[in-house]
Amino acid sequence: MYQRIKLTLLALALGATGPALAGDAATGEAAFRQCKSCHKIASAEEMFVRGGPTGPNLYGVIGRQAGTEDFRYGADLVRAGEAGLVWNEENLAEYITDPRAFLREYLDDPSAKVKMTFKSRKDQADIATFLATFSDDPS
Numbered sequence: 001m002y003q004r005i006k007l008t009l010l011a012l013a014l015g016a017t018g019p020a021l022a023g024d025a026a027t028g029e030a031a032f033r034q035c036k037s038c039h040k041i042a043s044a045e046e047m048f049v050r051g052g053p054t055g056p057n058l059y060g061v062i063g064r065q066a067g068t069e070d071f072r073y074g075a076d077l078v079r080a081g082e083a084g085l086v087w088n089e090e091n092l093a094e095y096i097t098d099p100r101a102f103l104r105e106y107l108d109d110p111s112a113k114v115k116m117t118f119k120s121r122k123d124q125a126d127i128a129t130f131l132a133t134f135s136d137d138p139s
Contacts, residue, residue: 025130028127038118060135062131074115076103
């Protein structure tokens with residue numbers, strides 16, 4: 001709960017002073033290479049491209065309700081989406097830092113599980129900003 005309050009205050013402070021995360025899309029593009037083994041970024045026109053990713057397509061992820069793309073998400077991520085989780089740059093950056101901790105915090109459920117076990121140790125804001133460039137709703 002403390003973490004959520006701290007993040008809310010941080011988001012309010014950042015909202016009052018300028019762009020949400022001010023990540024760098026070019027740095028994020030380079031950092032996204034580590035994500036490509038599991039994820040792709042493909043528009044509806046490009047979806048015929050097969051690659052066998054183990055994670056969902058991240059095209060348009062910013063502005064999307066969590067757990068609602070054509071993918072078999074874990075039950076707890078779907079539950080978070082049903083509870084109102086919509087991806088934005090801030091919460092996506094926090095999620096990729098530690099997916100399990102994020103979901104447990106968001107759901108206030110210490111037993112919540114995620115399928116994504118990878119934790120990004122740096123460039124999270126840059127990756128989120130890069131992914132926002134593939135969204136119709138980058139807010």
